[in-house]
Amino acid sequence: MSDTDRSPAGRTRNTALTCLAVAAGMLGLAYASVPLYNLFCTVTGFGGTPMLASRPADRVLDRTLTIRFDANVAPNLPWRFTPETPAIKIKVGETQTVTYTIRNTGVAPATAMATYNVLPELAGSHFMKLECFCFQENTLQAGETMEAAVVFYIDPAIADDPGMADVHDITLSYTYFPSKNGKSLEASAE
CATH class of the missing domain: 2.60.370.10 (Ctag/Cox11)
Structure with missing residues (x-):
């Protein structure tokens, strides 16, 4: 770990990047959830x-x-x-x-x-x-x-x-x- 990553600014940047990655992942899952659910229902007969x-x-x-x-x-x-x-x-x-x-x-x-x-x-x-x-x-x-x-x-x-x-x-x-x-x-x- 570099000195920049241990500094308060480095930790803040890492936290912000982590939060951004989590938010992007959640957004991607939100968009994919309907097609994935429809595929699951079609393959399994779930939900009638x-x-x-x-x-x-x-x-x-x-x-x-x-x-x-x-x-x-x-x-x-x-x-x-x-x-x-x-x-x-x-x-x-x-x-x-x-x-x-x-x-x-x-x-x-x-x-x-x-x-x-x-x-x-x-x-x-x-x-x-x-x-x-x-x-x-x-x-x-x-x-x-x-x-x-x-x-x-x-x-x-x-x-x-x-x-x-x-x-x-x-x-x-x-x-x-x-x-x-x-x-x-x-x-x-x-």
């Missing part, structure tokens, strides 16, 4: 986040579950958003497609994207999506209607999960939020 699958299940079980479809729109978005059916019964491992209708009821074009989750949360790691419209920005002109589909199955591994033994109903919930350039306008305003 459905998993992404690259192929259908390799087997279909006799166990049948009721899948409910919840469609929501943020209050400041003039869209109607409805599933083709409120619920279906499927066998575990069976691939299903459900179509949603989205309509801009406003007088001007609007851009939005859907987020999703699964309830109960523990079911998120077993809800496997092959195709989905979530996190895709869509612009609808006034009065325009579009259809979007979700293709999914329930992973047969659910049969080996003791926490899911008494689960008979799973809800897939989507919410459309206004967006711009791939970001929610609510998040952009913060």
